[in-house]
Structures are given as C-alpha cells and as structure tokens.
Amino acid sequence: MDYMYAPGKNHLFVPGPVHIPDQVIRAMNRNNEDYRSPAVPALTKTLLEDIKKIFKTTSGTPFLIPTTGTGAWESALTNTLSPGDRIISFLIGQFSLLWIDQQQRLNFNVDVVESDWGEGAKLDVLASKLAADTAHTIKAICIVHNETATGVTNNLSKVRKLLDEYRHPALFLVDGVSSICAIDFRMDEWGIDVALTGSQKALSLPTGMGIVCASPKALEASKTAKSVRVFFDWKDYIKFYNLGTFWPYTPSIQLLYGLRAALDLIFEEGLENVIERHRRLGKATRLAVEAWGLKNCTQKEEWFSDTVTAVIVPSHINSSEIVRRAWQRYNLSLGLGLNKVAGKVFRIGHLGHLNELQLLGCLAGVEMILKDVGYPVKLGSGVAAASAYLQNNIPMIPSRI
Ligand SMILES: Cc1ncc(COP(=O)(O)O)c(C=O)c1O
Structure with missing residues (x-):
C-alpha cells in the first residue's frame, strides 16, 4: 500500500535514489x-x-x-x-x-x-x-x-x-x-x-x-x-x-x-551514449535555469555537473518551500539544499535511467512552483530553452532506426 498516494508516477528528480527501470x-x-x-x-x-x-x-x-x-x-x-x-x-x-x-x-x-x-x-x-x-x-x-x-x-x-x-x-x-x-x-x-x-x-x-x-x-x-x-x-x-x-x-x-x-x-544503450545522454540532460537543465533568470550554484562552467544542478533562489524565497510544494502539489521530488546552502538552493537530479521528455516534465513543474512561490517566471520559458536545445541534439534511438 502507498502512504500518501498520488496518481501517476512520482517525478523523482532527487539526485539519487533514482527511478529503477x-x-x-x-x-x-x-x-x-x-x-x-x-x-x-x-x-x-x-x-x-x-x-x-x-x-x-x-x-x-x-x-x-x-x-x-x-x-x-x-x-x-x-x-x-x-x-x-x-x-x-x-x-x-x-x-x-x-x-x-x-x-x-x-x-x-x-x-x-x-x-x-x-x-x-x-x-x-x-x-x-x-x-x-x-x-x-x-x-x-x-x-x-x-x-x-x-x-x-x-x-x-x-x-x-x-x-x-x-x-x-x-x-x-x-x-x-x-x-x-x-x-x-x-x-x-x-x-x-x-x-x-x-x-x-x-x-x-x-x-x-x-x-x-x-x-x-x-x-x-x-x-x-x-x-x-x-x-x-x-x-x-x-x-x-x-x-x-x-x-x-x-x-x-x-x-x-x-x-x-x-x-x-x-x-545495450552503450556506455558512451549513456554519458552523452547525461551531457544533454545537464545542458538542457542549465539552459532552463538561465531562461528562468536564476543562477546555478556552480560558479564556473568548467565544474558544471551533468548529473545534478543546484539552483540558487532569490533571497526572499526559501528553497525548502519549493521542494515541499513540488511534492505536495505536483508529485515532483526535488533535492533540498543541504547544510550551508539549506534554504538557498534546490537541486534537480538528472541521472540514471531517465530520458529527455521526462526531464521536460520536471522543468515544467519547477516553473509552476516558482510561480506559486511568487517568483515572476514566464511559464514555458525554461521548457522552451531546454527543448530547443534538445530538439537539435537528441539522436535517433539506435534500436528503432
Ligand atoms: C557524492 C556522494 N558521496 C557519498 C554519498 C553517500 O552515499 P550513501 O547515502 O549511499 O551512503 C552520497 C549520497 O548522496 C553522495 O552524493
């Protein structure tokens, strides 16, 4: 039995544990x-x-x-x-x-x-x-x-x-x-x-x-x-x-x-393709964050992570509220900010058995939550930036060509 049941699949975007295929x-x-x-x-x-x-x-x-x-x-x-x-x-x-x-x-x-x-x-x-x-x-x-x-x-x-x-x-x-x-x-x-x-x-x-x-x-x-x-x-x-x-x-x-x-x-996917897929997921997430007008916690491009993006929220917003709402309202699980960055960042995990359209669902959810907590985001802006990049970069699925 499910505790606190919600319909559909939980959108599990914490940076581990991740969905099991x-x-x-x-x-x-x-x-x-x-x-x-x-x-x-x-x-x-x-x-x-x-x-x-x-x-x-x-x-x-x-x-x-x-x-x-x-x-x-x-x-x-x-x-x-x-x-x-x-x-x-x-x-x-x-x-x-x-x-x-x-x-x-x-x-x-x-x-x-x-x-x-x-x-x-x-x-x-x-x-x-x-x-x-x-x-x-x-x-x-x-x-x-x-x-x-x-x-x-x-x-x-x-x-x-x-x-x-x-x-x-x-x-x-x-x-x-x-x-x-x-x-x-x-x-x-x-x-x-x-x-x-x-x-x-x-x-x-x-x-x-x-x-x-x-x-x-x-x-x-x-x-x-x-x-x-x-x-x-x-x-x-x-x-x-x-x-x-x-x-x-x-x-x-x-x-x-x-x-x-x-x-x-x-x-079956190929390890190098798995790594490439994570590159795309990381890049698409960062493009969305940029389109929202928010900052990545990672200070320089050379350190950008393809498995997790920590997003800095404006100082009047508590990032824990974003994580709480994501789960309560949208059945989306995001990562909390930890220790020194608690309340200041929320994290989007984009690793494991995950594809690009699943990520776009998460990004759409984040936009709605940002609006919920009073951040003036244009709905669709992050999804548009991410999908414009993904549309140009997702390869054909080898086993389906
Ligand atoms: C980089 C890193 N190292 C170590 C750990 C600890 O792993 P565990 O919670 O499985 O003990 C984690 C957990 O998230 C982690 O992200």
Whole structure:
C-alpha cells in the first residue's frame, strides 16, 4: 500500500535514489537462492567482469559490498591507510564534508583544503602541497568527483597530472557516487587507486550495494595498512574470489540479478551514449535555469555537473518551500539544499535511467512552483530553452532506426 498516494508516477528528480527501470524491477522480482549453488558464483563472475567496464579499468579489482556509499568510503579508507596517515581531502560541499568527518573519526591526519560551496577543489593548493612534500608524508588524496550537494564536478585528470608532475606516490582515492556511469570516468587512464559508487545513483538500482574498485597499488597498500576493518576487509573477499565462490557473507540475490539487468541495459544503450545522454540532460537543465533568470550554484562552467544542478533562489524565497510544494502539489521530488546552502538552493537530479521528455516534465513543474512561490517566471520559458536545445541534439534511438 502507498502512504500518501498520488496518481501517476512520482517525478523523482532527487539526485539519487533514482527511478529503477522496469526491466530491473522484473529481474529482481524473484525468490531467494542458495548463494553457494553453482548459479550464484557464475552470475557473480559476470558482474565482477562487467562492472570493471563501467569504471573503465582492466587492472582494478572490484568489490560488491552490501552497504551504501558511506560504507564504500570506509572500505576505501580502512583498507589502504593507517591511523595517523596524512591525507589531503577537498571540502567543497556536504558530501565531501561527510567524507572528511569519517576520515577524521577514523583517526587519519586530514589536511582539509576548503573551497566556497559552488566551487571546485583547489588544485593549485594541491600543487603547492605536493611540491613541498619531498619527504612524501602525504599518503592519499581524497576527492569527490561530483559533489552532489552543489553540482560541482572536479577534474580528475588534472589531479593525476599533478601527482605525476611531482612524482608523488600518494594514493588517489575517488568518490564517484554521483558520477560513475553518468559522467566520463576513467579509472585506469587517470591512475585512480580506489574508485567507489553506490547502487542507487546512476546504476538505477535500489540502495544497498556499495561498489568499490581497487588498483593493484591499492591492493598492495592493503597488505600493510593498519586501520581496523572487519566487515569491509578486502582480504576476506579475495580469499573467496580465489576459491571461486566469491562471497564471504550472504549477498542479496535480488540485487545481484538487478545489477545484471542494469548492466545489460547500460551496455545495450552503450556506455558512451549513456554519458552523452547525461551531457544533454545537464545542458538542457542549465539552459532552463538561465531562461528562468536564476543562477546555478556552480560558479564556473568548467565544474558544471551533468548529473545534478543546484539552483540558487532569490533571497526572499526559501528553497525548502519549493521542494515541499513540488511534492505536495505536483508529485515532483526535488533535492533540498543541504547544510550551508539549506534554504538557498534546490537541486534537480538528472541521472540514471531517465530520458529527455521526462526531464521536460520536471522543468515544467519547477516553473509552476516558482510561480506559486511568487517568483515572476514566464511559464514555458525554461521548457522552451531546454527543448530547443534538445530538439537539435537528441539522436535517433539506435534500436528503432
Ligand atoms: C557524492 C556522494 N558521496 C557519498 C554519498 C553517500 O552515499 P550513501 O547515502 O549511499 O551512503 C552520497 C549520497 O548522496 C553522495 O552524493
């Protein structure tokens, strides 16, 4: 039964969790199975191989962990680092802040490089810290690829270039929770040591699986890292990988079949087409925001995010009221402003299994709500700007040509 039922589909435009494709829901609608039967290891083998394609790695080792993005963070940190290790971490919004809080609570020596919310990571500060660190006291660089609270995407290839330029051996740990499988992400090419995501974001699955990928260098580091870890210990996974049974503890059978279906859909569309589709969704949203005469929280084009747009509202309007009305009146779910930007921005999530016409529905809804709260928007202005761009840029659906 539905609590607070509303007719039609909920327009779910929070930046995760996102709508689950019908094909995935059908694939998950099944009974439990014995995970020690030959069928589950055979399925798992295909998942581990195929998830590497999403991370663009051939040398990485993936772990599918019953957890969320937060647990994936902990897995990345505790397997590779020791208490007291110096790490550089960029604070640019609520999720990087939460990761830093976890790093501090795990007793790492966190060198926080802070930016104004809406700006990207200060890579010039990273350059000077790397240059000064000839003794290699910095053990890891931690960066959130796409800060979901502000809609800021950092340039990871620049981080790699700096590490190479200063011949610095620090591990490169990346939160790709709201980027992987939606925004260009290249684990091997960018020399990322640990990359991670969560199932409820661009993979369009239910929440509950943290996906972590470790480079050979990260696996080597895990042999000497002294942080306490039990549930998240990669060693336990690797032991069962070597046995060919794969699971140190009970996996969610339904999520595994769901992941299989989700990956099949992504490969059918083509990963590059998925990324292109997100480019279009991001661009169309930004054009609408501009047409409404509102500002994007993201301060520079180089940081524009293709998975989430945080829209700044005029100071006399509380953005939480926009989010409340969207849900109450239009069955539209938008993202709240978080922490420093609470009440100041609302967020439109445009990631996962989502097409352009669905986005236009959301943009039409936002226009009506803006009018409801007294902002003088011309109805249709954002939709017109977005659809003019989309009409010129949406390709034919390959399977229907
Ligand atoms: C960039 C980023 N990192 C980490 C997290 C935390 O993930 P979870 O809520 O699945 O623990 C989120 C959640 O939205 C996120 O957006």
